Amino acid sequence: MFDLKTDAGLASFDEHLKDFPYATGYTPSGEDVALFRHFGSAPSAKYANISRWFRNIGSYGDNERKGWPSTAGSSAYEERKAKKPASVAKSNIIFDVKPWDDSIEMADIEKNIRAIETDGLVWGTAKVLPVAYGIKKLQICCVVEDEKVSSDWLEEQITGFEELVQSVDIVAFNKAMFSAN
Secondary structure (H helix, E strand, C coil), rough: CCCCCCCCHHHHHHHHHHHHHHHCCCCCHHHHHHHHHHEEEEECCCCCHHHHHHHHHCCCCCCHHHHCCHHHHHHHHHHHHHHHCCCCEEEEEEEEECCCCCCCCHHHHHHHHCCCCCCEEEEEEEEEEEEEEEEEEEEEEEEEEEECCCCCHHHHHHCCCCEEEEEEEEEEEEEEEEECC
């Protein structure tokens, strides 16, 4: 970072330390440790900011200085952070699907609903539950990616089976964040 073998390099480092307490800014780092080791002994009083910095770094023990992040380590952290997949907003939706009457096969309704396919939609479990007077309803679960699939669109698709489906209700709508991998 700084060429400490020349007067110009020392002057540049001294100038930098006018504005910043450490070599890399406002927090101590492995760069400070490397530069501190380069000096070995107190630098010339001619460089007042370097002298102040040297006393400051020297006031920390070796164990404390070992704990400071190296500049290579911090960039490795930034690379890992950049490679980390973004979170994807998903919702778990449970629908109640009611037929027109008791003559409609619930298996047909489920088969038609599961035929609805699009990117970001995964169908889950389904069960048939009694309503009243021999009429049953289908309760079916799905997980959708919020940016790709709308619950309104999904309801329209299900109610599109007009000869089978009388109505669709959302029983539960739970939002969750998942990792994109």
